[in-house]
Amino acid sequence: HCRNEIYRFNLEQGQYLEPLSSKSTGFNACEFNPEHELFACGSVEGHLECYDPRVRSLVGNIDCAVYANSNSGNSVSLPAVSCIKFKDALNIAVGTSTGQILMFDIRSNKPYFIKDHNYNLPIKRIDFHTLNDDYVLSIDKKICKIWNRHTGKNLTSIEPATPLNDMLNIPGSGLICLTNDSPKIFVYYIPTLGNAPKWCTFLDNITEELEEKPADTVYDDYKFLTLKELDTLGLSHLIGSDLLRAYMHGYFMDIRLYNQAKSVAEPFAFAEYRKQKLRAKIDLKREKSRVPLPIVPTVNKELAEKLLHDEGDFIVNKKKKQKAADTKESLTILKDSRFRSLFTNPDMQIDANHVSFKNIAPLVSRLSKQTAVEDESISNENDEDQDEEEQEDDDGNDLIDDMLTSDEDN
Incomplete structure (x- = not known):
């Protein structure tokens, strides 16, 4: 193209055809759609112009600069169309000089998705992956991005140390070649996009060797x-x-x-x-086997000790298979919630100097003498039990020594 004219050259006839006229001052990119022969051109003013070669006239015009400016927030410079790529008969991607990729359906004049590289550099190449058609590959001078055309989510990015010039994705594979300002071409293999080409299947073997395997960090044995x-x-x-x-x-x-x-x-x-x-x-x-020591309350301590003493008698009698009804009644007093305040409320403290208490003093003294005799008998029984426990300890120690000695002999 030159200025506002788009030149056409027929290879079969070997001569130029009549050029296509346009109102734009210049174009940066053009692309043929192989399915319906629609010819698309990107102008320096940010317009996407589509021509039908059969009638040699303009059939559609979309102002891409408006959408690119609204997405980038740049209102000073007018973005130009830097590259164009058809996906199929209906979908087309337009790259701008300010780093945006606009996804269009040719039946609509509004993009259905806009992807921004965020580097404010011209998009140099756009390509649709032939195997995973949801992925778009796009490059600018600094970076190559692979992203989903519906959501814009990045699959991965490649950012070499030298500026990029062009890109080639081997069809149906995950092999990508990037030309740059250095003498060597950068070649990358991404297994997520596809297998290696048939002429370099060794890449799949290398990938399997480099695959990270979960390490066994359990040391049970x-x-x-x-x-x-x-x-x-x-x-x-x-x-x-x-x-x-x-x-x-x-x-x-x-x-x-x-x-x-x-x-x-x-x-x-x-x-x-x-x-x-x-x-x-x-x-x-x-x-x-040991019986835990009871906790004696602070209020009416003597009465509580007397009841606990009766409880001890009940345990001894129970071991000897003898039952005493009066002892059972004393146990209920300690455990019954109705008599709880008798051992917790200081106002319920028994006063031994009170007149009413002195009137029943002879009865209390007789009970105390009886308790003393019972204490002596129980003490003798406890001594016998203690002797039995000591004998059991000695027997247990002898048993341990005998078992260990027999094991050593074997």
Whole structure:
């Protein structure tokens, strides 16, 4: 094209045809649609002009600069159309000199999506991926972006150190070639876009080798040892070998090797460990058999002790399979919520100096004497129980020693 004319040259006839006239002062890009032969041109004023070669006249004109300015917020310079690319019979992408890509349906004069590179650099090339047709590849001088044409979401970006000039996507593959200001062409392979071309299938093999695999970080069958523990076991000479895996401030070792080294370094450790386990089980059994000491309230403490004393008698009698109805009644007083204030409210404190209390003093004294006699008998029984527990302790210790001795002999 030259100024406001678009020249046509017929290769079969070898001569120029009558040029197409336009009102625009110049054009930067043009593109034929192979499906219906529509000829699109992008002008320096930001217009997209479409011509029908059969009638050699303008059939459509879209002002792309308006939408590019509204999206970028730049109202000083007028963006020009820098490149054009048809996807199919209806969809066309228009790149501007200010870094926007406008997606059009030729049946509408408004873009259905606008993508901004945000570098304010002219878009040099736009391409639609032939395998994943939802992806668009676009480049400017600084970066190559691969994005979704419906949402604008980036799949990835390629930003080399040298300025870019052009782009080639090998059809039906994930191989991309970028020409630049350096002597070598940059070649990138993106497996997400497609497989490698048939003439370089080795790229797929390299990709499989480079694929990240989740590392097995679970050490269920390993024992963690510090450097000091390795010295204690005499295994510090294994550092650097395959038997130890360095991790943080120590090493992981196979649990079987650790058990063998432990048995050699401490031959009696297992017997001592088993003895501790047996003793812990016996202590736990004794702890469960013991009766917890009751908590005596501060209000009417003497009465509460008397009732708790009766409760102890009830437990002893229950062991001997004897029942006492009066003792059961005393237990209900301590646990019954109706009598709770008797042991919590200071106003309910029994006054031994009161006249009413002195009137029943003979009865109280007789009960106290009876309680003293019972205390003496219970004390004797407790002494007998304590002797039995001590005997059980001695028997338990003898049992542990006998078991360990028999194991050692075997």
